[in-house]
Amino acid sequence: MDSPLVELRGATKRFPTGTGGTHTAVRDLTLTLRHGEFVAVVGPTGCGKSTTLSLVSGLEPASAGEVLVNGAPVRGIPAGVGYMFQNDAVLPWRSVLDNVAAGPRYRGTPKGKAREQAREWVRRVGLGGFEGYYPHQLSGGMRKRVALAQTLVNEPSILLMDEPFSALDVQTRALMQDELLRLWSGTGAAVVFVTHDLEESVALADRVVVMTSSPATVKATFDVPLERPRKVEQVRLTREFLEIYREIWDSLREEVEKAREEQANRVA
Known part of the structure; x- marks a missing residue:
């Protein structure tokens, strides 16, 4: 085992x-x-x-x-380790794509690669087409999808x-x-x-x-x-x-x- x-x-x-x-x-x-x-x-x-x-x-x-x-x-x-909190950690001044790309960028992934990874995870959580939206434009459920993508993009x-x-x-x-x-x-x-x-x-x-x-x-x-x-x-x-x-x-x-x-x- x-x-x-x-x-x-x-x-x-x-x-x-x-x-x-x-x-x-x-x-x-x-x-x-x-x-x-x-x-x-x-x-x-x-x-x-x-x-x-x-x-x-x-x-x-x-x-x-x-x-x-x-x-x-x-x-x-x-x-x-990936951590998803009760209150989502999306940054209001960043788009959906940039919020999801932030984790890989902090870990040293080049910007183009990080955005490519983020775009894939945005699609996987069902938000394809919303990459350029900002958190205030999203419903509560959509924000949770962004938070989930933020966490999973780092492959914890x-x-x-x-x-x-x-x-x-x-x-x-x-x-x-x-x-x-x-x-x-x-x-x-x-x-x-x-x-x-x-x-x-x-x-x-x-x-x-x-x-x-x-x-x-x-x-x-x-x-x-x-x-x-x-x-x-x-x-x-x-x-x-x-x-x-x-x-x-x-x-x-x-x-x-x-x-x-x-x-x-x-x-x-």
């Missing part, structure tokens, strides 16, 4: 508070991710799911434990996604989920997809990781044995989907209720 692409070994992250204390965002995280695997991470709001991505990406160092990518400890941003081996479709309407969100699966298929990239939407996690992932209430650690991991390729709206109607959903929700619900109780106690 291939060695893990990403490993978190008892990883903990603490942040200083304004009162001189510390806040533990995640604790004793142990998780592995293999090449070509799609893993979704769910948990109560504010439990530390996004912090997990920050540890893998090198944007935040672990306070304790280890984070490894390709067997090497993460000491900065590892090579081959690890794709980190932090609730990337949460701001979209239901119909556009389903379209983008299908688009993500289509574009990811065959790339060999590993995906860590953070979401608050359990349906989304089951429809997309090979495995769903349930996090505990804050400070988060891994509570349980569930395999999703649904065949690929998948169409999101179709797979949601199947008996297999509903069975997996119910099983995971039974685990997640306990943590959501704990988080609500803790929040109520803090307010009181």
